[in-house]
Amino acid sequence: MRLTFLGTGAAGGVPFYGCTCPACERARGDSRYARRPCSALLESGETRILIDAGLMNLHERFPPGTLTAIVLTHYHPDHVQGLFHLRWGVGDTIPVMGPPDSAGCADLYRNPGLLRFQVLRKFEPLNIGPFKLTPLPLIHSKPTFGYAIEDTGGERIAYLTDTVGLPSRTKCFLREWRPVDLVIDCTHPPQAPSPGNHNDWDRALATIDEIGSARAWMTHLDHSLDAWLLEHRPTLPQGVRIATDNTDVTLAG
Ligand SMILES: [Zn+2]
Ligand SMILES: [Zn+2]
Ligand SMILES: [Zn+2]
Numbered sequence: 106m107r108l109t110f111l112g113t114g115a116a117g118g119v120p121f122y123g124c125t126c127p128a129c130e131r132a133r134g135d136s137r138y139a140r141r142p143c144s145a146l147l148e149s150g151e152t153r154i155l156i157d158a159g160l161m162n163l164h165e166r167f168p169p170g171t172l173t174a175i176v177l178t179h180y181h182p183d184h185v186q187g188l189f190h191l192r193w194g195v196g197d198t199i200p201v202m203g204p205p206d207s208a209g210c211a212d213l214y215r216n217p218g219l220l221r222f223q224v225l226r227k228f229e230p231l232n233i234g235p236f237k238l239t240p241l242p243l244i245h246s247k248p249t250f251g252y253a254i255e256d257t258g259g260e261r262i263a264y265l266t267d268t269v270g271l272p273s274r275t276k277c278f279l280r281e282w283r284p285v286d287l288v289i290d291c292t293h294p295p296q297a298p299s300p301g302n303h304n305d306w307d308r309a310l311a312t313i314d315e316i317g318s319a320r321a322w323m324t325h326l327d328h329s330l331d332a333w334l335l336e337h338r339p340t341l342p343q344g345v346r347i348a349t350d351n352t353d354v355t356l357a358g
Contacts, residue, residue: 106149106236106256108264108288109353111160114140115292115303115327116183128331141350142183143266143325145288149256152234156252156264158201163187169196174233175220177203178266179249180210192218202231204240204248225250228278241275243268246302251275253282260356263318266290266325269304271312279316286354287316291323291347294333306330306339313345322348 112118119140120129132138142159153167155175159182160166178184180203188201192213198221205224214222225231227250230239235257240250243265251265263284265271271279279287289312292303299308303325313321321344334347341347 106147106254106258106260106262107353107355108254108262108286109146109148110322110324110348110350111144111146111155112141113324113326113348113350114143115325116142116181117328118142119326119328119331121328124328126328126332127335128328131335132328132331137349138331139350140326140328140331142186144184145264147236147254149235152236154233154236154238157184158187158191159183159185160187161190164191164194169194172199174200174202176233176238176252177201178243178251178264179204179245179247180206180208180213181247181267182210184267185210185213188213188220192216192220194219204242204250206248208247228274239278241265241278242272243275244270244272253278253284256356260285262286262288262354262356263316264288265312267292267303269299269302270308271315276315284316284318285320285356287313287318287321288324288348288354289313289321290325292325292327292330294330306333310342310345313342318344320344320346320354322346322354324348 120132144157147154239253261284291309293305
């Protein structure tokens with residue numbers, strides 16, 4: 106299976122509108138350092154699943170028939186805003202699965218257009234093509250699911266954003282399930298006390314350590330974390346990497 110990071114930024118992205126910090130200036134000068142709304146594309150054979158829909162050009166990027174399904178982590182605008190344009194298209198419906206959230210985002214449920222919303226239940230696996238996705242509750246200001254993703258070859262990856270820490274049942278599940286790759290919310294530079302809605306650097310590293318996966322990828326980075334990384338250049342633990350837009354994780358099988 107292949108997972109491509111389409112976006113690795115927090116709300117507001119990098120460069121952040123109006124900001125002149127070193128990270129934002131760097132991203133303005135070199136688009137490889139830009140961070141778009143946090144999202145990823147999961148692929149195997151003919152199956153293509155978009156995880157989160159915050160990119161504003163989804164309607165151009167994915168012509169009709171190229172997406173098997175869209176799976177949402179939650180209904181914050183930076184994770185669903187691309188749906189507002191996509192929905193008014195014509196043609197086959199697109200399944201959009203996500204956590205139970207009666208509020209959703211704005212009028213998406215009332216005017217779904219060609220989107221077909223489906224509610225997932227925590228810890229109840231969903232099969233799409235060769236993938237099995239198990240929704241895992243996270244800790245965030247809206248109902249939010251991470252996903253334990255497994256393909257028929259037995260490859261495993263966990264995608265966990267947005268969250269601050271993990272609920273104990275999710276943590277127990279992951280410790281037992283043992284994903285090879287872990288993608289984790291790492292929004293802020295180290296902060297004391299840890300922020301209430303997203304991991305900071307220290308909390309993300311602690312969670313990676315607790316789960317014990319061989320490789321981990323930090324995503325959902327705020328511009329302030331990029332600026333902190335530029336200034337401090339910390340040594341990353343073995344197997345831990347900072348995701349950038351348009352890079353991919355390819356697993357055998
Ligand atoms: Zn977010
Ligand atoms: Zn900045
Ligand atoms: Zn969020």
